[in-house]
Amino acid sequence: MGSSYAFEALIKSLRGAIQSFPDKRTGDNLRYTMEDAALGAFSVFFTQCPSFLAHQRAMQEAKGRNNAQTIFELENIPTDNHIRTLLDPASPELVFPVFDDAFQILDKKGHIDEFRVFNGDLLIPLDGTWFFSSKKIHCDNCSKIEHQNGTMTYYHSMLTPVIVNPGFDKVIALAPEFILPQDGHDKQDCENAAAKRWIQGQGKKYSPLRVTILGDDLYSNHPIGKLLLDNGFNFILVCKPDSHKTLSEWVELLEEGVDRHTVVIRRWNGKLWEVYIYRYANHVPLRDSDDTIWVNWMELTIIDDNGEIHYQNAFVTNHKITDKNVENLVLCGRTRWKVENENNNTLKTKGYNLTHNYGHGKKNLSTLLATFIILAFLFHTVLEFTEDRYRLIRKKLPTRKTFFDDIRALTRYICFNNWDHLLNFMMEGLELRLDDG
Template identity: 35%
Template sequence: MESRRDKDIKQRKDLNADTLFSLIRSRFENLKDHQSEKAQIPLADAFMSAFAMFSLKDPSLLFFEARRSDTNLKTIYKVNKVPCDTQMRKILDEQDPASIEPLFSDIFHQLQRGKCLEKMVYLDDYYLFSIDGTGYFSSNKIHCKSCCTKTNSKTGEVTYHHQMLCGAIVHPDLKEVIPFAPEPIVKQDGEKKNDIERNASKRYLEKLRKTHPHLHLIVVEDSLYSNAPHIRELEKHNLNYIIGAKEGDHNFLFNYIKSAVKDKLTTEIKFEKDGVAHQFRFMNKVPLNESNQDQLVNFVEYWETTPKKTLHFSWVTSLKVTEENVFDIMRGGRARWRIENETFNTLKNQGYHFEHNFGHGYKNLSVVFAMLMMLAFLVDQVQQIASRLFNAVWKKLGTKRRMWEDIRSLFIGYSVDSMEEILIALFYGFKKGKLLISSDPPPS
């Protein structure tokens, strides 16, 4: 018979952190290790050590190295030989970041099989998929062959930087996001020019559809993407979209709508709900711009008015807009911010140290580290979706920063068999034993 205590902390065994750590370890073991047979650190151990560093939210590689002798790295993260910082940098700098990508789809398929994504479905069995770029490294001195560059026109000073294009399943009513494998925005092999977000987007969409050919997605993006070439790319990959459109960038489109308003060809809706005034204007099958009048889109304009202020938004979409679905389309378009607020801001401000330089390397290290950090973030998001225990500990401790600190504290201070054991101790409390000194202290 299940006890009340067991019921309070019951977890999905197929989706808890320990199961996912084992899945990640097995994937790393299947990678081809190009090191010599005499290599001291196996590739899987180097990868898993770096992943453990980001999973534990260690503030630096040196901080992680101080725990090299910690047996918990073996019991929880399955690391047999922990590399020193120099070894880890050297080994991972040579690795192709693309080798990490399949892990994201492995974990996503675990969520699908566990039916944990059903609550994220939106608009006729689709998922909202927010795509945006972010930077995570910038320096005037440190750089690698993959760095993009910016040159100050006045001083001639060169700034080296890394960015990546990220995509995540989002929902207007949920804080959880499901990130997919990011696409690095880096100088491509043999290229002298900087990579740009638009080129990265083409690569990203190709990979997205190759990995998830039948997934029903509505891509939500900012106004940077409301251009004909990008929309054609989305259509080529059978992806629906809701993309921001600004009047300053689309004078022809907005003038077309103004003319249609005069001719009473648009649909206008106004209503109040919970003290908020909502006003919509929409029209289907309108030309995107003067140069691409054959590229037809559906247009939505929206005003939200409260006693304090009025907000104005507009989008182009592939979805046929009706009076019944326009409110949902608006909410879907605004859910784009979830990738900013719940992904990038979380990584930068809630203990992940996203913008810290853990090690740049000469080839791929910076990108490999960024992808492993995003992988650790995905595992945490799965816990937030599927683990009652994880959420109970989070609620008890108040903030994720506090939770990461307490997890690290128990990881360092006690011998444990699993991450679940640490979370159970944090939820129910634990007894602190007397400090045991393993050897005679040094003379004073």
């Protein structure tokens, strides 16, 4: 049966990135390589098994070989303490090229283009999420909140950009942008500063691919909007009336049917009839200033036959809005929530345990391990898109949890020659054939 090109290519890319990790050790203290430490940590996240390395150590004693070696290419299995000490100096940015390689693998096979929406754009929501907080444990890169009673909360948060599509339950994770302590004092300052860094930094390489950035109300301000346009991005951003008084008043003063338009669509939602009322207006000022950027505004209100409001939200965009595209543009804007549901939630609750403290370190460990966790999720996404056997197995097993439970049990008891061997073993056990797909 077929060979596992993607898995091998991704591990190779990760090994390449690890070679750029700083290693200040000298003398005899070199029993474990940097690859051992980094691939060891990664294997724990990829298998979703916190005791993966302990199991493989036991297997090594019993059988003289182990899956950490055969699948993840470790030479020796380091202890958790060795891993933490060795990895702490490595900045997470050193791993970012692996995200690019994963993106290339998907792009070459046309899977990135599958995510394009009606107007040909890719949708990338920006959203901040916490992944660590503690009253005691902290490092050089912790953000902190000083409480009235003198105590401190230390935390880490990051932007987790992903590529989404309204019709897909899968997302493609991009490298995170960490929110740094010097970014500002409140949530909005911090997140905005990180977003600005991303737009001009690692995000910039995506804009030539035609990208619409999605964001909530805290992104729909003049500096972010202008920066997005200057860097070649399109945008659809939530625009609450309270935080956009000038724009809201402007919109309400426009003449209906001339400068402001309404499209009404009746829809059966499976239980009852709902009425979707779209209102939009092109060319309105985002704020009250001479240098304001001009945006296009749209609003969706969903009511039932009794007039009760089920949903209401408004967005601003640089895409020109028409009777024909308003429905799709609003749908794209509403897809923002997928970064929370399909990405951040998966990372936190679906076995990846993003918020679990695997070790904090003094400098980079916490952010590096968070990056590895996102990368492990991305590796599984790439495999699901590019590898028929992987996809068949995932489809056959009832849940994501069953899949990872099986990986955990199998790699505890059997030593496989490589990732390929493991997949073939599962295919045979499940009586699956490649032409079943």
